[in-house]
């Protein structure tokens with residue numbers, strides 16, 4: 001595997017564009033996981049390992065869409081009411097056991113199998129009973145209220161493709177095919193570290209100059225939501241040998257390692273060197289704000305993702321860089337998140353050549369259009385600004401200013417769960 005030019009890694013050198021980094025990882029990161037069979041109740045959020053082919057049609061038989069009366073359309077008087085004897089009753093789960101006969105109507109219920117021959121069902125509200133006969137109005141179309149066998153799923157059809165991250169409706173569909181289990185990729189094993197002498201465990205004392213570890217908890221929560229098997233490897237001191245050894249140990253039993261902090265260029269930032277001592281870096285600095293010092297590499301066989309220390313930069317780079325890497329590793333064939341065109345409700349200036357993420361919420365203007373309102377605070381350490389936002393406005397590399405009323409691309413956090 002070819003390493004990139006050293007220029008990318010030199011401080012002050014070229015920063016890689018976000019799209020270039022994502023293209024590189026698509027080429028370099030291959031799915032690593034095996035598969036296992038799990039019960040449907042466990043399958044939510046898991047990645048389908050094989051395509052699912054329908055073993056039979058759903059629904060398996062023609063059936064009624066309403067409670068009412070099944071008839072032969074050709075028995076109906078096109079000009080006025082039709083009166084037919086009601087000769088039988090067909091409830092859901094209780095087939096009639098014979099075909100329908102011309103000149104009869106049968107009482108039928110929603111989901112009940114249509115006896116052969118009947119092609120049309122009247123809703124009971126439209127009918128009148130007179131003794132054991134039903135009076136049917138004119139005007140219904142042939143085939144009304146009849147559901148066809150296989151109209152949902154045809155036997156032999158591929159209903160779900162491998163790589164699908166299973167959603168609740170997918171699981172319902174698998175159950176409708178009579179399946180109790182499904183083959184999914186085994187969960188990705190991800191180890192999470194924080195780095196920094198100032199970073200302390202929540203619940204412990206907080207000496208002067210220290211901060212509680214926010215990043216590790218945010219990352220572990222994001223990884224769990226992605227369906228990863230997360231190992232919490234705590235906080236590493238700002239020491240090259242500690243970081244190098246901890247990464248090397250974790251690499252033996254994990255598919256991916258994620259760190260935050262220590263990625264920059266200060267003397268106390270050792271993560272980059274520690275990775276290079278046991279592996280390699282594919283990129284180090286991205287043209288992204290917040291989050292410039294973000295790295296992808298390998299330690300042993302494990303994929304290494306190094307995120308910056310500032311908590312907002314952590315979330316931006318997790319969602320836009322780490323998450324696609326992890327999904328690819330997991331074997332997910334996930335479409336890219338959808339960004340929505342909305343109106344900017346703010347003014348901003350930015351440098352050309354880097355992609356910026358502006359924390360924002362949406363409001364609806366008097367004309368009904370959605371407007372992105374920028375959060376008033378934008379420091380990379382202001383985690384409360386993320387909590388008070390619902391998404392990011394993504395400003396592309398070439399943009400240098402935003403004026404109110406411009407169309408901008410909005411990425412709701414709900415798109416990147």
Ligand SMILES: Nc1nc2c(c(=O)[nH]1)N[C@H]1C(S)=C(S)[C@@H](COP(=O)(O)OP(=O)(O)OC[C@H]3O[C@@H](n4cnc5c(N)ncnc54)[C@H](O)[C@@H]3O)O[C@H]1N2
Nearest residue numbers: 194212213214215216261262263264269292308309310313
């Ligand atoms: N001379 C330069 N200084 C900095 C540069 C630069 O290019 N030249 N880049 C800045 C940018 S951009 C960022 S982002 C930060 C990231 O640097 P590091 O990845 O080395 O992060 P740290 O220095 O370790 O920490 C930054 C900041 O975040 C706090 N932090 C760290 N870990 C946690 C955690 N787990 N929970 C909560 N907060 C955390 C840490 O205390 C620092 O305040 O560097 C800039 N500097």
Ligand code: MOO
Nearest residue numbers: 290291292313380
């Ligand atoms: O990533 Mo840094 O957080 O851009 O400030």
